[in-house]
Amino acid sequence: MNSLNDYLPIGIQLIVALGFVVTTMVATALLGPKRKSKKKDEIFECGIESTGNARVPFSIKYFLVAILFVLFDVEVIFMYPWAVNFRELGLQGFLEMLVFIAFLLAGLIYIIKKGALKWE
Amino acid sequence: MNALLVLSIAGLAALFSGFSHNKKLAVIVSLLGLAVAFTVNVLDWNTAVRYYNDMIFVDNYAIAFTGVMALTMLLIVALFVDYKESVEVPNAEIFALLFFSLAGGVMLVSYSNLLMLFLGIEILSIPLYILAGSKRHTLTSNEAAIKYFLLGAFASAFLLFGIVLIYGVTASFHIETIAAYIKNANGQPPALLVAGMFMLIGGLGFKISAAPFHFWTPDVYQGSPTIVTTFMSTVVKTAGIAAFYRLFAYAFPAITAEWIPTISVLAALTMTVGNVTAVFQSSVKRMLAYSGIAHAGYLLIAFVSISSNPASSVLYYLIAYAVSTVCAFAVLMVIQHTTGSEEVDGFKGLSKRSPFLAFITTVAFISLAGIPPTAGFFAKFYLFSGAVKAGHLWLTIIAVLNSCIAIYYYFRVITAVYSEGTDSTPVELGTVQKAVMIITAVLAVALGLFPEMIISLL
């Protein structure tokens, strides 16, 4: 278990990756011609003139939907182990998963009834 | 286990009852759910069954503590009927969160796998973070929520790392397998396992607010709505202590030499810090928070004398503490509502305004202070005599000295009650409120007169 030798490929990869980035950045800065003008220094945004600051607060509703999405999305990871062992777990496993889904569904019904998903 | 199912379903039922036009429905559903949960729980007595591939082991220990928590929450929910403090979250959600939290508590007292310990702590805590902040537009409540949340999550990460280290050594999350592994190690447990155990002590110590992990307690207790504080200082504390005790009674009995010194220091520090700081508090709510810390310190004595302090003395202590605390908080809620303050001065002249309330306050605080013939006295008596039997004389001496300090600050409230006050308008009490006060006060005295009722249970 010679650990230092095992890390050698990773080290080489790291040096190559960093070296490439540093070399190209230094090279372009040194070799490329520089012309400064007002038009050239402007922020480019698909040809449209940019307006305002990018850090404007956006609607809190996005945030709410995002949180709810994360919650329901993550619960799915329990289904992978269950799906893999579907045959071994049999009917009992299926019923247990139904109970799990029922609890999730109750949560979904609750947030719909509360109007958390209404945009207006 | 059935209690766990009933509690989860009752939580959902309470949640959806909020959509009904009948505003009292949520309370009724909650009371009913708790009564059913308590009954099915008691029906399992003396069966000791392992559920879910041995994730949960429902023995008499689990049933007794589940029963205590369900009954305590029943009393707290009953207080909601006449509750006046503005909680800006609708009642139904509050009840649902309390139910989910209690479900976590039930997992905490019945786990036989460290996975269930972790899940139990999280299910207990996450609803509490929301409950602490349930006065949405009050800054103190916000602050309580964020502090409790950050420190709570921080502590659970430590708990988790401890569990992982123990798993790394023993290749199992099951507490009996871990105990067997430690026994085979012949008193020479691997360092990684001991490190994991100390991280568990830290994480659980935070939950029961043992010094030096107690800093969040006064702030969170003071900032939360009073009814939530009542829940935290009774049900949550019961669950935390029971989980802690279960862990050490089942998983680590073979290496007592490793943890007894640490827990002894924790116990001494916790009760001293709690009692000494409580003396300087002018707010009764904050004082009760510090007294809660102190009581956690007394309870830690049961851990170090685990050989001569059976689970029944912990159970008895927790019941005595829970009934007295619910009673004290019930009075505090009335004072808060009528005078608008939670200071000791708010209690002045109470004997003129309502002799009934004055009497109830006296019983509650006498029981908390541990003066005979109340339950608080016998609870301390059993605990301390167990500690002496196990040879922890110096710890018992510190505990007794601390109890004397405690008497001072509890009596400050009682003397305020019987002193002259400026306000003399009589206090109106709701029927249910009054009933809860009478039940808790009677229990505080009756359990003191017949301690065998509880002591013989486990």
Next chain:
Amino acid sequence: MENISAQITQVAPLEHYILLSAVLFSLGVLGVLLRRNVIIMFMSIELMLNACNLLLAAFSAFHSSAAGQIFVFFIMIVAAAEVAVGLAIIVMIYRNIHSIDINELSKLKW
């Protein structure tokens, strides 16, 4: 399972995983203790949880027992639930005081 176990310990011994997780965990602890921005404190806690996840996966492969990996799933779920509640609390506070600096919240003694 044995195959993976052999492979994992071939690439790097178990001690390295323990060390890496301990370092990540300590970074998380330092982040919580030193930073005053609630969101960053919160991210540090997530780092602590993920250090636990990494170590669990490593131990699980080392012991050839699946229990550790299942535990990781539970930690992920719990972390997601904590994120939801925590961010909701932070939004609530931001609406009231228009800041997420923990020092602004000092009405109660810390």
